[in-house]
Amino acid sequence: MSETSLRNADRPRLAFSARAKQWGEFAIETLIRLMGLSTIGFVILILAFLVNEGAPLFWQVPLSSLLDTRWYPTFDLYGILPLILGSLFVTFLALVLAVPLGVITAVFVREVAPAWARDILKPLIEVLAGIPSVVLGFFGMRYISPIVREVLGAPTGLTALTGALVLGYMALPTLISVAEDALDAVPKTYRDAGLAMGASRWQTIWRVTVPAARPGIVTAIMLGMGRAIGETMAVMMVTGNAARMPLGLDALMKPVRTMTATIAAEMGEVAKGSLHYRALFGIGIILFAITFLINLAAASVMFKRRAGGGLR
Amino acid sequence: MRGLAGPARIWASCLAVLVLAASLCGCGRSGSSGEAQAPPAEAIENKGSDTLVNLALAWAEQYMQIEPNVRISVTGGGSGTGIAALINGTVDLANASRDIKPEEIEAARRNGIEPVEHVVALDAIAVIVHLDNPVERLSLEQISDIYTGKITNWSEIGGEDRPIVLLSRESNSGTYVYFLEEAIRMGQESDLLFATDTLLMPSSEGIIEETSQNRNAIGYDGLGYVTSHVKVVAVARSAEGPFIMPSADTVNDNTYPIARPLYMYTDADPSERVQTYLEWILSEGQVAVDDLGFVPLTEHASEIDERD
Numbered sequence: 276m277s278e279t280s281l282r283n284a285d286r287p288r289l290a291f292s293a294r295a296k297q298w299g300e301f302a303i304e305t306l307i308r309l310m311g312l313s314t315i316g317f318v319i320l321i322l323a324f325l326v327n328e329g330a331p332l333f334w335q336v337p338l339s340s341l342l343d344t345r346w347y348p349t350f351d352l353y354g355i356l357p358l359i360l361g362s363l364f365v366t367f368l369a370l371v372l373a374v375p376l377g378v379i380t381a382v383f384v385r386e387v388a389p390a391w392a393r394d395i396l397k398p399l400i401e402v403l404a405g406i407p408s409v410v411l412g413f414f415g416m417r418y419i420s421p422i423v424r425e426v427l428g429a430p431t432g433l434t435a436l437t438g439a440l441v442l443g444y445m446a447l448p449t450l451i452s453v454a455e456d457a458l459d460a461v462p463k464t465y466r467d468a469g470l471a472m473g474a475s476r477w478q479t480i481w482r483v484t485v486p487a488a489r490p491g492i493v494t495a496i497m498l499g500m501g502r503a504i505g506e507t508m509a510v511m512m513v514t515g516n517a518a519r520m521p522l523g524l525d526a527l528m529k530p531v532r533t534m535t536a537t538i539a540a541e542m543g544e545v546a547k548g549s550l551h552y553r554a555l556f557g558i559g560i561i562l563f564a565i566t567f568l569i570n571l572a573a574a575s576v577m578f579k580r581r582a583g584g585g586l587r
Numbered sequence: 588m589r590g591l592a593g594p595a596r597i598w599a600s601c602l603a604v605l606v607l608a609a610s611l612c613g614c615g616r617s618g619s620s621g622e623a624q625a626p627p628a629e630a631i632e633n634k635g636s637d638t639l640v641n642l643a644l645a646w647a648e649q650y651m652q653i654e655p656n657v658r659i660s661v662t663g664g665g666s667g668t669g670i671a672a673l674i675n676g677t678v679d680l681a682n683a684s685r686d687i688k689p690e691e692i693e694a695a696r697r698n699g700i701e702p703v704e705h706v707v708a709l710d711a712i713a714v715i716v717h718l719d720n721p722v723e724r725l726s727l728e729q730i731s732d733i734y735t736g737k738i739t740n741w742s743e744i745g746g747e748d749r750p751i752v753l754l755s756r757e758s759n760s761g762t763y764v765y766f767l768e769e770a771i772r773m774g775q776e777s778d779l780l781f782a783t784d785t786l787l788m789p790s791s792e793g794i795i796e797e798t799s800q801n802r803n804a805i806g807y808d809g810l811g812y813v814t815s816h817v818k819v820v821a822v823a824r825s826a827e828g829p830f831i832m833p834s835a836d837t838v839n840d841n842t843y844p845i846a847r848p849l850y851m852y853t854d855a856d857p858s859e860r861v862q863t864y865l866e867w868i869l870s871e872g873q874v875a876v877d878d879l880g881f882v883p884l885t886e887h888a889s890e891i892d893e894r895d
Contacts, residue, residue, distance in 0.1 A: 347780055349758045349767075357783070421800060430750040430803045433786055512793075515786035516757075530786050540757050540789055 325563060329556025336550070346518035346532070348541065348551045355558060357518045361435075361531040362562070364521040365514065366504045368439030369446055373503075374496055376443075377450035378485075381495075384451070385458040386480050397455070404448035412512035415441040420513060429528035433515030436527045441509050446499035453498055457491020458484060490576050497573030501566050504535075511536035534558045631659040631861055635669020635682030638761055638809065639849050642708060643682055645875045646868055653867075657860060666761050673852055674698055679861045681852040684710070684761035701855035707868055709882035711810040711833035711846040712766060715795070715817040717802045722746040724821040724830040727844055731771045733805060736782030741803070753785040754794045754806035766807050770845055807845075810834075811880020838882045849881065 333341070336353050343354030384396050419440055420432025429436070461484050469479035485492070515530025518537075538555050633643055640663040647659035669681035674695045687702055695702050714730060716722060722745060725733075732738040734753055742748045756763045772779050788794045791812040798804045799816035806817075810833050813819060821830035824844045837843035851868070853861060873883040 345780075345783065347758065349764060350780065416796070424801060431752040431786065431797070431801055433797065511789055516788070517784050517786050519783040529784065532787070540787070 322563065325556060325559050329553055329558075329560045332550070332553040332557035335553065344520050346537070348554060351550065353550070353554045354518075355534075355554075355561070357520050358532055358534045358537050358558060359561060360521050361514075361518070362504055362533040362535065362565075364526065365435055365438045365442060365510065365531060365533055366500060368435060368527070369442035369503045370496065370500055372439060372443035373446045373450055373499060377447050377495070377499065378454055378492060380447075381451050381454035381458060381492075382480060382485065385455050386484060397452075400448050400451050404452075408445065408506060408509040409512075411441055411445060412509035415509060415513040423528075427528065431515060431530065433513055433530055434528050435514060435521060435531040438510050438514035438531065438533075441513055442503045442506055445506060445509065446503045449502050450495045450499035453495035454488070454492045457488040457495065460491065461487045493576045494573045497569050497576070501569050501573075504569070505562070505566055507533075507535040507539045511539055516540065534562050538562075629657045629860060631657065631680065631864060632672075632678040633659055633680040633682065633851075634662045634664060634672045634678045635680075636666040636684040636761055636849070637663040638684040638710065639682040639708075639851075642849075642876060642879050642881060645879060646872050649872070649875060650864060650867055657864070659864070670702075670852060673702060673854075674700065676700060679853065679857065680865075683850045683852060684847065685765065686850070687852060702852045703855050703857075705851045705853065705865055705869070706848040706884065707851045708849045708873075708876045709838050709846055709884065710849055711838045711843055711882055712762065712770075712807050713810050713813050713833045714770075714820045714822055714845070715798050715806050715808060715813060716820055717798060717800075717804060718816065718818050719802055720746060720818060722820065724823065724828075726823045726826045726828075726830075727770060727773050728826060730822070731773055731779065734771050734781055734785065735779050736784065747802075749803050751805055752797075752801060752803040753782060754797055754804055755781055755785045755787055756791065756794070756808075757787050757789060762807075762809060765847055766845070769847070770807070809880065810882070813880075835877075835882045839884075846882070 332353070341353060342356050343352065344356055345352045345354045346357055380400075384393055384400070388396060415437055416433075420434075420437050422432070423429050423434055423437045423440075424432035427436070465483050465487055466479055469483040470476070474482065510533050514533065514536065516532045516536055517530035518532040519529065520526075521529070521531050538558055541551070542555055633647065635643075640661065643661045647661050651657060651659060666683040666685050669678065669683055670687055670691050672678040673681035674691060676698060681702075687704065692702055714725060720741070722741065725744065729738065729744055733744070733751055734755075736753075738744060739751055740748065741751055755766070767779075767781065768774065771781065786797070788797065788806075791808050794806040794808050795812060795814055795817055798806045799814075819832060821832045822844050823830040829842070831837045831843045833843050833846070838846040851865065853865065857865070869884070876883040
């Protein structure tokens, strides 16, 4: 409503509608604020629950046994080291596979591909993110694991490498779309300046656009990492779940047990309140701490470099 | 991710909260309606072993068709869970794939319950390999050495020059515990454990699947789960033999070394309907045992012979 349309006759109605509007505004604002705060509340509740159920593990089992290399919960051996290393190992491998591919795909989609190709590729990549992990796990078990066994000569196809391949694939959509957004947010003037300076298209991409988008790309990697470390179903189906220490190069071709798979596989049958139950929640706490640190790192990168022109 | 800015993100979280709340309500409601359906007078509560749960369900379904005014509710959760419920007096029948422990008997007595064991079926644990694996037979000691990581190549036990890949069920399975005690520890007191390289498969089907595809694999599984895609190995108690194939007969005459009884535990003084149900299980109910791949008790073994 513009200023000029104000007339004396309209005053009372306007005052009323303004008040109603103000009230409505207030209600909506409160609602939104409550919703926002409830998210924080939920996170705190989850954390409190986790700590309440899992923390007793850390004083009921001596630290030396927790840092042991044997996880045999049926016989009260709760060495969680192989599980932590297993998760980190598979996640790291997955990133080694996914990051180059993801970043290059993002560069292609944003900088190289013609507009019509981008219009097809972007939604397709987002559809990839929607494939349920069980489906990918089944695919990995049925098709990737025989390839790992027969072509790469591993004794079994259910290995850390198979897990990393599936996880890397799962991290890709997140990685690509966030990295693509970061590239998209680099001002056009940067590219123009690069090209005007006589740089080739490749040089502009590699020396100007990608470095300018680096904080966003780092965030993309962190988010992909969060996706990979928290994944459960697909990992449980393809990694073989042997709680062994993934040390040495041959660990690639050996099975591995992740923290998430351990919780998922063993939660069904533990008696509530038992030491094993505490141990699974203890693993949950460790997993929560790791993902929290990853997200924190991602957020700090994002906030620190926001002024630098990475993300809008 | 840019698309999911400000308000959209808030709405998305609102939606998530609503879905969560709705699902919680749903759970609560379905739980209470289930209780409301069961008339308390003729209800039998049956809980325990996950190995037995399918069989117990089949029994319950068949029995409820014969006796429509009896309602039997069957839940899994593991042998320990079932026995604990029996001790607490919340179930009439506890299913177990292992013996009740002395301390559990004691706890039950303190609650005025005297647990009585009923063998309801037998279960052979078959040791399986890939169809192309030339190994035909193994002694318990060889199986133990294989699973503890002492033997790591098939050539050491008369097979091809291939690494051995160990497959097992998850550690909370009763079958895992049984196999560890009777095969790996050979029924003796020891602290032998599965080698850390052992692949723990989430399901029995997973073991069959991997064994059927992988020529390096060795696995174990209840006889009921074994399909024609894998090869069953003959097992002997000692290296001299005799090497026995698992079957209803060899389980019943106690020659197959890795077979176990499956139990139902009741109070010493069960109600009449529980007593009748147990009697039915031990007589007509044994047909279902065979259908689900377990081994029926002795007097029915002859029927299986004819079918084979």
